Amino acid sequence: MSNFINVISPxxxxxxxxxxSLDAPILGNLSLSLTNIGLYLTIAGYxxxxxxxxxxxxxxxxxxxxxISQESIYATVHSIVTGQINEKNGQVYFPFMYVLFVFILxxxxxxxxxYSFAATSHFILTFSLSFTVVLGATxxxxxxxxxxxxxxxxxxxxxxxxxxxxxxxxFISYLARNVSLGLRLAANILSGHMLLNILxxxxxxxxxSGFLFFFLGLFPLAFIIAFSGLELGIAFIQAQVFxxxxxSYIKDGLDLH
Amino acid sequence: MVSSIIPPKAIGGAADAARMQNVVGFYEKLPRGxxxxxxxxGLIQWYQYRYMGQKASPMPIVHAVGALIFLxxxxxxxxxxxxxxxxxx
Numbered sequence: 651m652s653n654f655i656n657v658i659s660p661x662x663x664x665x666x667x668x669x670x671s672l673d674a675p676i677l678g679n680l681s682l683s684l685t686n687i688g689l690y691l692t693i694a695g696y697x698x699x700x701x702x703x704x705x706x707x708x709x710x711x712x713x714x715x716x717x718i719s720q721e722s723i724y725a726t727v728h729s730i731v732t733g734q735i736n737e738k739n740g741q742v743y744f745p746f747m748y749v750l751f752v753f754i755l756x757x758x759x760x761x762x763x764x765y766s767f768a769a770t771s772h773f774i775l776t777f778s779l780s781f782t783v784v785l786g787a788t789x790x791x792x793x794x795x796x797x798x799x800x801x802x803x804x805x806x807x808x809x810x811x812x813x814x815x816x817x818x819x820x821f822i823s824y825l826a827r828n829v830s831l832g833l834r835l836a837a838n839i840l841s842g843h844m845l846l847n848i849l850x851x852x853x854x855x856x857x858x859s860g861f862l863f864f865f866l867g868l869f870p871l872a873f874i875i876a877f878s879g880l881e882l883g884i885a886f887i888q889a890q891v892f893x894x895x896x897x898s899y900i901k902d903g904l905d906l907h
Numbered sequence: 908m909v910s911s912i913i914p915p916k917a918i919g920g921a922a923d924a925a926r927m928q929n930v931v932g933f934y935e936k937l938p939r940g941x942x943x944x945x946x947x948x949g950l951i952q953w954y955q956y957r958y959m960g961q962k963a964s965p966m967p968i969v970h971a972v973g974a975l976i977f978l979x980x981x982x983x984x985x986x987x988x989x990x991x992x993x994x995x996x
Binding site: 662667669686693697701704705707708714715716760763764765766767 | 945951954955959960961963967971972975976978979980982983986987
């Protein structure tokens, strides 16, 4: 029985642990704590800040490799925002989208570091982001169009008889955006990390079970390394997808199709 | 009519001589040659000068990853790994 208790779950790596906590019997049992997710989000914030600060190349016009990296992230997000929303009106949303992109990207990449913690694999974080973005886009739509915002749920050229059904479908799909946006990001990161964890557990067992098996285990090890490269790509792609979809939701609120 | 075009009155005109001297003086006082390289002061500026300046290198990424591995391993050791020192599974 004791053997089974020690089996590591592939979900162990996502466990949120208390690192520091302050419990006091005041203000309704105040409990302030620093968890590992909080720690890694803070580290990500400082990392972005420091890299941004140090890669300025002393404000010279000709960039070095570090400032080119910053400028290319800027250009990428800028082209997403102006392409998705609007060449002119989309500029207002650029700072938000840039922060969103860099935040998700850096947290995805920090999650890829061995022994580290993937904050973006937690639904609480990604749902907070996605619900905020979609709710914000909805408030934007209402403030810009008033009650005409509901025309978003009416597809153009729709027959009157089908209208109630289509409005229902459009409404549900609009609500589903909240979930799908956050679910996509967290599920991708979660599944990638779990797969790597399970495969490396298997490979470790293969490679440690004998001399011949050590060399046999090099094949799955090569696969794991290749898959880590794929995960690195997913870290970038998911950050980009999140920003593209956030832009398209904001555009829906602005232009109503 | 032609005299107003040739020669241009602005060149060598007595009224503009002082102003021209000002312009020449301004450019004379400007520093010449290549701009001096900024001297790093403090640890952060030294780090920027060493790794992210003219000779940009990818080492800051290695440093960040190294620091994250150290931090992550310390946490994993404290919460989990030390309990499995003598009974691997």
